Amino acid sequence: MAMSLGFHIIFAAIGIALPVMMLAAEWRWMRTGDETALALAQRWAKGSAILFAVGAVSGTVLSFELGLLWPEFMAWAGPIIGLPFSLEGFAFFTEAIFLGIYLYGWHRVSPRAHFAAGIVVAVSGAASAVFVVTINAWMNTPTGFRLVDGQPVDIDPIAAMFNPSALQQVIHMLLAAYAATGLAVAGVHARLLLKDGTNVFHRRAFTIAFTVGAVAAVLQPVSGDLITRAVARNQPVKLAAAEAHFHTAAAAPFRLGGWPDVDTQTVPYALEIPAGLSLLLFYDPDAVVTGLDAVPRDEWPPVLIVHLAFQLMVACGLAMAAVSLWGAWRWWRRGAVWGSRAFLRTVAAVTPLGFVAIEAGWVVTEVGRQPWIISGVMRTAEAVTPMPGLIVPFITFTTLYLVLAGVVVVALRRHVAATPGADRRDERRTGRADA
Amino acid sequence: MPTLETILAGVIVVSLMWYVLTGGADFGVGIWHLTARGPHAARQRRLIADAIGPIWEANHVWLIIAVTVLFTAFPRAFAAITTTLHIPLTLMLIGIVLRGSSFALSSHAVDRGETSRAQPVFAASSLITPLWLGVTIGTLASGRMGGGAASFREGFVDPWSAPFPFAVGALTIALFAYLAAVYLTLEAREDDLRADFRRRALIAWVVFALMAWGVFEWAATGAPVIRERFHLFWWGRPLVIGAAALSLGALAALWTRHYRLARVCAAGQAAVVVGGWALAQFPYLVVPNLTVTNAAAPATTLRLLLAVLVIGGVILFPALYYLYRIFKGGVIMGKPGQRPSSSDHRTG
Ligand code: HDD
Ligand code: HEM
Ligand code: HEM
Numbered sequence A: 001m002a003m004s005l006g007f008h009i010i011f012a013a014i015g016i017a018l019p020v021m022m023l024a025a026e027w028r029w030m031r032t033g034d035e036t037a038l039a040l041a042q043r044w045a046k047g048s049a050i051l052f053a054v055g056a057v058s059g060t061v062l063s064f065e066l067g068l069l070w071p072e073f074m075a076w077a078g079p080i081i082g083l084p085f086s087l088e089g090f091a092f093f094t095e096a097i098f099l100g101i102y103l104y105g106w107h108r109v110s111p112r113a114h115f116a117a118g119i120v121v122a123v124s125g126a127a128s129a130v131f132v133v134t135i136n137a138w139m140n141t142p143t144g145f146r147l148v149d150g151q152p153v154d155i156d157p158i159a160a161m162f163n164p165s166a167l168q169q170v171i172h173m174l175l176a177a178y179a180a181t182g183l184a185v186a187g188v189h190a191r192l193l194l195k196d197g198t199n200v201f202h203r204r205a206f207t208i209a210f211t212v213g214a215v216a217a218v219l220q221p222v223s224g225d226l227i228t229r230a231v232a233r234n235q236p237v238k239l240a241a242a243e244a245h246f247h248t249a250a251a252a253p254f255r256l257g258g259w260p261d262v263d264t265q266t267v268p269y270a271l272e273i274p275a276g277l278s279l280l281l282f283y284d285p286d287a288v289v290t291g292l293d294a295v296p297r298d299e300w301p302p303v304l305i306v307h308l309a310f311q312l313m314v315a316c317g318l319a320m321a322a323v324s325l326w327g328a329w330r331w332w333r334r335g336a337v338w339g340s341r342a343f344l345r346t347v348a349a350v351t352p353l354g355f356v357a358i359e360a361g362w363v364v365t366e367v368g369r370q371p372w373i374i375s376g377v378m379r380t381a382e383a384v385t386p387m388p389g390l391i392v393p394f395i396t397f398t399t400l401y402l403v404l405a406g407v408v409v410v411a412l413r414r415h416v417a418a419t420p421g422a423d424r425r426d427e428r429r430t431g432r433a434d435a
Numbered sequence B: 001m002p003t004l005e006t007i008l009a010g011v012i013v014v015s016l017m018w019y020v021l022t023g024g025a026d027f028g029v030g031i032w033h034l035t036a037r038g039p040h041a042a043r044q045r046r047l048i049a050d051a052i053g054p055i056w057e058a059n060h061v062w063l064i065i066a067v068t069v070l071f072t073a074f075p076r077a078f079a080a081i082t083t084t085l086h087i088p089l090t091l092m093l094i095g096i097v098l099r100g101s102s103f104a105l106s107s108h109a110v111d112r113g114e115t116s117r118a119q120p121v122f123a124a125s126s127l128i129t130p131l132w133l134g135v136t137i138g139t140l141a142s143g144r145m146g147g148g149a150a151s152f153r154e155g156f157v158d159p160w161s162a163p164f165p166f167a168v169g170a171l172t173i174a175l176f177a178y179l180a181a182v183y184l185t186l187e188a189r190e191d192d193l194r195a196d197f198r199r200r201a202l203i204a205w206v207v208f209a210l211m212a213w214g215v216f217e218w219a220a221t222g223a224p225v226i227r228e229r230f231h232l233f234w235w236g237r238p239l240v241i242g243a244a245a246l247s248l249g250a251l252a253a254l255w256t257r258h259y260r261l262a263r264v265c266a267a268g269q270a271a272v273v274v275g276g277w278a279l280a281q282f283p284y285l286v287v288p289n290l291t292v293t294n295a296a297a298p299a300t301t302l303r304l305l306l307a308v309l310v311i312g313g314v315i316l317f318p319a320l321y322y323l324y325r326i327f328k329g330g331v332i333m334g335k336p337g338q339r340p341s342s343s344d345h346r347t348g
Helices: A002-032 A035-069 A071-104 A111-140 A157-161 A166-195 A200-234 A236-242 A276-282 A303-334 A341-350 A353-367 A391-417 A420-430 B004-035 B041-073 B075-084 B086-107 B112-142 B152-157 B163-187 B191-222 B224-232 B236-255 B259-281 B299-332
Strands: A146-148 A151-153 A254-257 A270-273 A372-374 B284-286
Touching: A002 A035, A002 A111, A002 A166, A002 A200, A002 A353, A002 A391, A035 A071, A035 A200, A035 A391, A035 B041, A035 B075, A035 B086, A071 A111, A071 A151, A071 A157, A071 A372, A071 B041, A071 B075, A071 B299, A111 A157, A111 A166, A111 A372, A157 B299, A166 A200, A166 A303, A166 A341, A166 A353, A200 A236, A200 A276, A200 A303, A236 A303, A236 A353, A254 A276, A303 A341, A303 A353, A391 B086, B004 B041, B004 B086, B004 B112, B004 B163, B004 B191, B004 B259, B004 B299, B041 B075, B041 B299, B075 B086, B075 B112, B075 B284, B086 B112, B086 B152, B112 B163, B112 B191, B112 B259, B163 B191, B163 B236, B163 B259, B191 B224, B191 B236, B191 B259, B224 B236, B224 B259, B236 B259
Parallel strands: none
Antiparallel strands: A146 A151, A254 A270
């Protein structure tokens, strides 16, 4: 399951953000008649289509997999969280319909209707993320039911959707999708610009992708701060694991790096900022921060993994925000973001960071919740399918996702390789007009 | 006034019906892809690709809707089905993944010339998915899911590894191929291609009709609970007669080259088959233990789910109509020349 989601989240993030970039390009074409922007919009639309087809397949697999691997979880939680799943289904459906219109409708509907179809694609892509993340947030902070003899009664699916973690997680996930995809696409085009600095197509692509990514990447640490404080309030154990904070204490230090050791309950090799954690979380250097010792030892998540993943996410986030600010400064001083080779090289270097941060962030969320599948209510071990030999489905699904990942890589590589960069030079040589 | 549970079970059946009529035809098309040969092979394949492109994803979402409604409204049934039928469902998913992969590779490829490598995969997946979908349905109907699971074999293999579920699987393959061939007679614009697919549709008709009859008879021992309801209830006879009439109608229409009528009859026939199975199985979700009543979620959930479905439907159906009008208007409603050609979205 974790494997499948780890793959799915990548398709999903791109599926959320790419339509926005494609719309930005189409918008530019509609305003200025810029043919390069049109070519770009069409290229990105195709990219969205590949991702969507694969996203649809991986999503179908997921919806069955929930039952194949976690039947008890679904039987228990289905009535409570099924609603956002159904809403998600409709969001996908809408997205599928309008993506069809967008992709194949360049000549069949008016430019305005076409653009509007694109907007529906972008909005419904984001909506599906909103719905599904509320489900995950519910697993973190379950609300909307009462427990009687281990069974949920007085179910209120709406209250479950609006659980205390939902808003922060939704904002954080959407920003993550835009930041990661925007900067990754910008990184690909930066690499191509380093090879062929005069290529108008790549300049345009770089500018749009970088803008989308940078705006989100600058906002992400702000959102990260908010979500961290929400986690401190609602899921103190997860936060304690993320910060490797073993003992409940006032004036808790902030630890940078380190290799937590659960046996000795110490964090060797960490750089400690005295009272830093209390200050960051509660704006008060003397505030008490709950440590892992607040719960029995068998309810601790794997501290090492959560701590490292958290640090990795934050480091990526800060690096991405810094690059984004550099770009903003260049744009402000020079009027264009591309141009400097050092800058292009840096953007090329941060290409994967957003996706690394997304994976790391999900590890924080999911591993940090262990041993619970639903915080405080159901343990992961109780939810698993009774079928023996689980290694077989594990290998099967991993293989399936490797196939899908391979498909995406092959299709996108072909796609990038065929960018008008290459044709353009040919056309210049043969003197043909741009298509 | 039907109960909430009944309405939601109905939604699942209708979604499955749509999945058979659209997604099913898509797999069927894959089967014909496999058999495309002779001088027209390349054009046959091109026709197939053009017919699927714009509506592919939308076709496949029906299955997702059916699944989400199932686990929201009938969580116990979902858990039971996914636990016991773990193996066939996983095999079906493998087919779906392969189908989607080959679609993503070939349909959205920048250069169509590169697509041929994905074709065997496309074709193979078109057989795998319907087979295992049918096995799953056949098992649900058979009443073999009642027993406790003493061992791995008894719990996870025996329920479905019987001849009857596989017969239903084979029937599903035949149905999908039949639907696809009938649809393609209408999609084709050139007469020779149309004649190719007419011939195939006629062959598929014969195969499907024989198999449908055979499986129906076999159900007397293979799925006795369901089969006897065709005798017990008033709707049993009209349903069988209706299916037969539509089937003969499709045959006559194909014979006399009334392709639009053939399509309507064939689709109606498929809908009656799915609907008849559902009606005969009602109120069981899993024969013989789980019914729409004892597996249902609490009423609050059911009410909200229904509200979501209604609102979603109000948004979705006009949108879906718009999609079909844009791309399939020419085919379905008889307006001329409104078909996307494969070069369309490339040059823009
Ligand atoms: C581009 C990706 C990205 C970046 C740059 C960041 N994050 Fe993040 N983070 C995610 C992507 C992400 C995520 C993958 O999207 C998660 C997983 C679950 C979720 O809702 O968002 C997440 C979860 C997540 C959680 C756990 C929430 C929970 O379990 O309820 C915390 C505490 C933070 N983040 C904090 C931060 C901080 C302080 C950052 C500082 C810069 C930061 N994130 C940057
Ligand atoms: C709606 C979204 C999600 C749901 C419903 C969900 C559900 C689950 C469930 C049921 C488990 C416990 C079983 C297991 O260990 O596999 C789990 C754990 C896990 N999930 Fe998720 N997940 C979601 C999102 C994600 C995403 C996007 C990732 C991306 C990487 C992810 C990564 C993990 C990991 C790494 C674990 C393993 C935790 C451990 O056992 O230590 N999850 N999740
Ligand atoms: C248990 C968890 C999940 C399930 C069952 C699930 C289900 C699905 C399904 C069924 C689809 C296919 C839609 C279609 O056919 O059109 C899909 C795609 C998608 N999913 Fe998920 N999903 C899960 C987790 C997530 C998470 C954690 C996110 C993001 C934050 C997400 C965001 C999306 C998006 C944006 C798409 C659209 C695909 C695209 O545009 O490329 N999903 N998912």
